[in-house]
Amino acid sequence: MQTVLKIKDLTKKYKTGYALNGVNMTVNKGDIYGFVGENGSGKTTVIRIVSGIAFKTGGDFELFGANSSSKDIVSARSKVGAVVESPSIYTNMTAYQNLKMQSIISGVNSDDRIKEVLETVGLGYLYSDKKKAGNFSLGMRQRLGIAMALLKEPEFIMLDEPMNGLDPAGIVEVRELIIKLNREKGITFLISSHILSELALVATKYGIISKGKIIKEITSDELKQACRKTTTIAVDDYCLLEKVLTDFIDLKDTKMTVDGVKIYGDIDLNNILKAILDAGLKINGVVTSNFSIEDYYMSVVGGRYND
Amino acid sequence: MTNLLKADFKKVYKDKLFMVVCIIGLVFAVLTPLINFGMLKLLSTQTDMSAESINALTGGQITAKYIFFVAFSPANDFGLIMPILFSVILCKDFSQGTVRNKILSGKSRSQIFLSTYIVTTIMLVSLILIYAFMSLGVSLILFDYSTTPFTIGDFWYALGSIGLWIVVYLAISAIVCLIAFVMKNVGLTIVMVIAVNMVLSLIGGLLSMAGGMLSANGSNLADVLTIIANAIPFSATHGTGVEFKLIDVIVSLIASLAMAVGFVFLGMKIFNKKDLK
Numbered sequence: 001m002q003t004v005l006k007i008k009d010l011t012k013k014y015k016t017g018y019a020l021n022g023v024n025m026t027v028n029k030g031d032i033y034g035f036v037g038e039n040g041s042g043k044t045t046v047i048r049i050v051s052g053i054a055f056k057t058g059g060d061f062e063l064f065g066a067n068s069s070s071k072d073i074v075s076a077r078s079k080v081g082a083v084v085e086s087p088s089i090y091t092n093m094t095a096y097q098n099l100k101m102q103s104i105i106s107g108v109n110s111d112d113r114i115k116e117v118l119e120t121v122g123l124g125y126l127y128s129d130k131k132k133a134g135n136f137s138l139g140m141r142q143r144l145g146i147a148m149a150l151l152k153e154p155e156f157i158m159l160d161e162p163m164n165g166l167d168p169a170g171i172v173e174v175r176e177l178i179i180k181l182n183r184e185k186g187i188t189f190l191i192s193s194h195i196l197s198e199l200a201l202v203a204t205k206y207g208i209i210s211k212g213k214i215i216k217e218i219t220s221d222e223l224k225q226a227c228r229k230t231t232t233i234a235v236d237d238y239c240l241l242e243k244v245l246t247d248f249i250d251l252k253d254t255k256m257t258v259d260g261v262k263i264y265g266d267i268d269l270n271n272i273l274k275a276i277l278d279a280g281l282k283i284n285g286v287v288t289s290n291f292s293i294e295d296y297y298m299s300v301v302g303g304r305y306n307d
Numbered sequence: 308m309t310n311l312l313k314a315d316f317k318k319v320y321k322d323k324l325f326m327v328v329c330i331i332g333l334v335f336a337v338l339t340p341l342i343n344f345g346m347l348k349l350l351s352t353q354t355d356m357s358a359e360s361i362n363a364l365t366g367g368q369i370t371a372k373y374i375f376f377v378a379f380s381p382a383n384d385f386g387l388i389m390p391i392l393f394s395v396i397l398c399k400d401f402s403q404g405t406v407r408n409k410i411l412s413g414k415s416r417s418q419i420f421l422s423t424y425i426v427t428t429i430m431l432v433s434l435i436l437i438y439a440f441m442s443l444g445v446s447l448i449l450f451d452y453s454t455t456p457f458t459i460g461d462f463w464y465a466l467g468s469i470g471l472w473i474v475v476y477l478a479i480s481a482i483v484c485l486i487a488f489v490m491k492n493v494g495l496t497i498v499m500v501i502a503v504n505m506v507l508s509l510i511g512g513l514l515s516m517a518g519g520m521l522s523a524n525g526s527n528l529a530d531v532l533t534i535i536a537n538a539i540p541f542s543a544t545h546g547t548g549v550e551f552k553l554i555d556v557i558v559s560l561i562a563s564l565a566m567a568v569g570f571v572f573l574g575m576k577i578f579n580k581k582d583l584k
Contacts, residue, residue: 048582048583051407051410051411052410052411053407053410053582053583054582054583055580055582074413074414074415075413076413077410077411077412077413078411078412078413080411081411082407082411084404084407085404086404088403088404088405088406088407088408089403089405090318090321090399090403090405091403092321092322092323093321097321100317101314101317101318101405101408102408102412104310104313104314104317105310105311105314105408105409105412105414106310106412107310148408149411152412
């Protein structure tokens with residue numbers, strides 16, 4: 001699998017202390033990488049360093065194979081689009097003029113492309129509109145920022161808190177846009193947020209950052225597994241229990257643990273328990289747990305999680 | 308780089324402040340000759356002063372040629388205001404965060420600084436030229452061209468002087484860009500450009516005045532002070548150049564070129580190491 005971004009021991013030190021303290025993470029081609037962490041954990045700093053807005057103090061990163069210390073990093077950035085913190089737009093210009101400026105800088109300079117990206121982000125109606133970007137709502141600015149990032153057909157887009165300030169409909173639209181661009185155009189995304197559940201609907205991989213360090217990298221499948229509802233049943237004869245369970249569930253969704261058989265997902269517990277008793281088994285204990293994404297996040301950040 | 312230059316020109320051209328700069332230039336181009344004309348009329352009709360006394364008071368006979376050359380001075384009206392307003396236009400790239408778009412488009416920081424410097428220089432030089440020629444046009448209606456008729460020598464002299472002024476504006480533009488890129492903040496940049504402009508104008512003026520006084524006493528120090536005054540790009544002494552001495556021209560040229568190159572390199576060096584917001 002092709003690596004888009006590989007970060008090794010990245011540090012950033014300010015006068016007040018370390019903003020990043022040895023960040024290690026990998027974003028592969030096709031990933032929608034959810035970058036999660038509390039406010040001030042270092043998410044934006046990572047994005048700022050990778051995009052060239054800020055400089056690293058130590059460590060290294062490779063962007064499309066170009067080392068951060070080499071001259072190639074400048075041209076590697078031309079494959080990257082980003083919206084860092086707030087969208088960087090000329091407030092005295094219209095949406096079209098903003099994109100025109102960006103198209104000149106990027107060397108794209110095509111009105112058809114400008115129209116295309118405006119339509120992609122749902123702002124097609126602004127193509128001929130004279131309204132200045134300074135009068136746009138936050139959602140419109142956010143989308144215009146994404147449109148500017150899309151203009152040069154980047155292979156990798158970094159979005160820093162893209163859902164911030166958006167209304168629920170706007171959040172859904174941006175989310176759908178990200179999924180569409182990832183699936184249809186194969187664009188790799190790095191999306192930062194301080195809310196894991198917000199990213200859970202789009203991300204394929206997660207990096208959880210806390211106090212300037214990545215404390216967990218996990219795929220969406222692993223996260224789903226970790227956050228599924230579980231029921232643990234302890235009995236006196238597990239061979240017989242297995243036979244009973246096959247009538248109700250797929251045994252792939254079960255796992256033998258020291259506490260008993262752990263069953264993942266929703267189950268018809270009443271009927272299963274009735275069948276277990278009818279089979280003559282002695283039930284030693286039943287524990288159900290519903291581990292939410294927030295619970296998972298808190299357990300990781302709090303250092304209590306052990307998988 | 309060409310793309311960056313195109314974009315930077317477009318950015319300046321689209322900025323409302325650029326229109327304000329143009330309007331101020333137009334107003335000053337008309338007002339400066341009119342004020343001079345009104346002042347001379349007032350002095351000659353309302354006072355008993357002789358023509359010689361009036362000339363001594365105004366620092367020479369006011370003619371269209373005189374107003375044309377004074378118009379280039381970075382220590383006078385439009386030449387003073389223009390770099391300040393331009394620094395605001397430059398800073399908007401930082402306050403709006405649009406400088407990030409350039410970095411993400413695969414442009415190096417050195418390219419970004421150089422492009423801004425080139426555009427600023429071309430704009431400053433073009434505007435001051437237009438302003439000077441407009442002032443000349445209005446002055447020719449109100450005053451004589453000069454105390455002597457126009458000769459081909461005047462043309463070559465004007466061409467040489469304009470060349471010198473362009474070099475001086477290369478240095479001024481480098482100072483303005485350096486301040487804007489270091490401060491990255493509209494308010495701080497305005498304060499710094501005004502402060503640098505005023506301090507350097509003041510130093511240049513004082514040195515020039517001291518040089519004049521010492522020269523009357525026959526002191527050798529006078530030449531040294533005049534040379535230092537001429538080396539300062541914002542110095543008021545540049546504005547009185549109806550006639551330039553060769554040594555003044557050489558000093559101004561070398562000092563301005565050295566400052567332009569020095570400040571551009573310093574600006575790129577600082578910009579290449581600083582984090583952006």
